[in-house]
Amino acid sequence: MxxxxxxxxxxxxxxxxxxxxxxxxxxxxxxxxxxxxxxxxxxxxxxxxxxxxxxxxxxxxxxxxxxxxxxxxxxxxxxxxxxxxxxxxxxxxxxxxxxxxxxxxxxxxxxxxxxRSIPPGRHRLRTLPQRTGSAQEDLPGHPRSRPLRMRTQALEQQVEGSAERVRPALRRPPYRRTGIDQSDQPKTTRPKGLKTPKS
Structure with a gap:
């Protein structure tokens, strides 16, 4: 029913x-x-x-x-x-x-x-469930579910490990001094057959 x-x-x-x-x-x-x-x-x-x-x-x-x-x-x-x-x-x-x-x-x-009697925010899932066991064991009320603090620590370790892997790609470019660096300027090529006028 x-x-x-x-x-x-x-x-x-x-x-x-x-x-x-x-x-x-x-x-x-x-x-x-x-x-x-x-x-x-x-x-x-x-x-x-x-x-x-x-x-x-x-x-x-x-x-x-x-x-x-x-x-x-x-x-x-x-x-x-x-x-x-x-x-x-x-x-x-x-x-x-x-x-x-x-x-x-x-x-x-x-x-x-x-x-409605539950205070706002108490019933929300604060971390992603760990998929080590069955789906029922991930629920907060299950007797074999791990405490929320352990799940939070595990998630923080995963996030920190991910940050270490992507840190080299997120580095800032080297600081450039003010002024024009000739080595960075694009080189102009003169078309073939075009002669430079003599002064």
Whole structure:
């Protein structure tokens, strides 16, 4: 089961690899997308009227609740019902599960919240992974992964070794004194058959 936030290419990409994957649209993202079409002062009432749609017992009841919502708000915010109708095939799969499972699969916030709690820069990969072992061992959370300091030192040694190899090619040209050096001037050749006039 794939719970996504509405990226158009993601379900197709996953279906190419795992054809039996059930795609579930994040309900929280659907609500946020719906509120974009509503005035801020109407957000509490609109959100409360959308709740019977995603808390319905089955798909039939959810469709009835959406029609009731459209009958109430369609004249003012007709685009909200359209948002749910376009995502309907990806919205209804979680309605077949009990409430204990719905709480897990109806949103992606359980993944987004820990990522937001990490201070900026802490989760970034600071060095290139060492390819001495498998790809899983290079990940920071793997039990056999080497400490970040050891990887940093190894990378610095590689950079220093590369600098020593290219240092001769990066040397500056020798310093030239001011003035014209006759040895550096291009030599002019006189065409054949041309005689120098006598003074």
């Amino acid at each position: 794939l719970v996504c936030d509405g990226l158009s290419a993601l379900p197709d990409a996953v279906a190419n690899v795992w054809p039996q994957t059930v795609v579930q649209r994040c309900v929280v993202h659907l609500i946020r997308q719906s509120l974009r079409y509503a005035s801020r002062r109407d957000w509490p009432e609109v959100a409360a009227d959308l709740k019977p749609v995603y808390t319905a017992v089955n798909e039939v009841q959810a469709r009835e609740r959406l029609d009731e919502f459209d009958a109430k708000w369609g004249h003012k915010y007709g685009s909200i019902a359209t948002v749910w109708q376009r995502a309907w095939s990806e919205f209804v799969p979680f309605l077949a599960f009990p409430d204990s499972i719905r709480e897990v699969v109806y949103t992606t916030n359980s993944i987004e919240s820990p990522q």
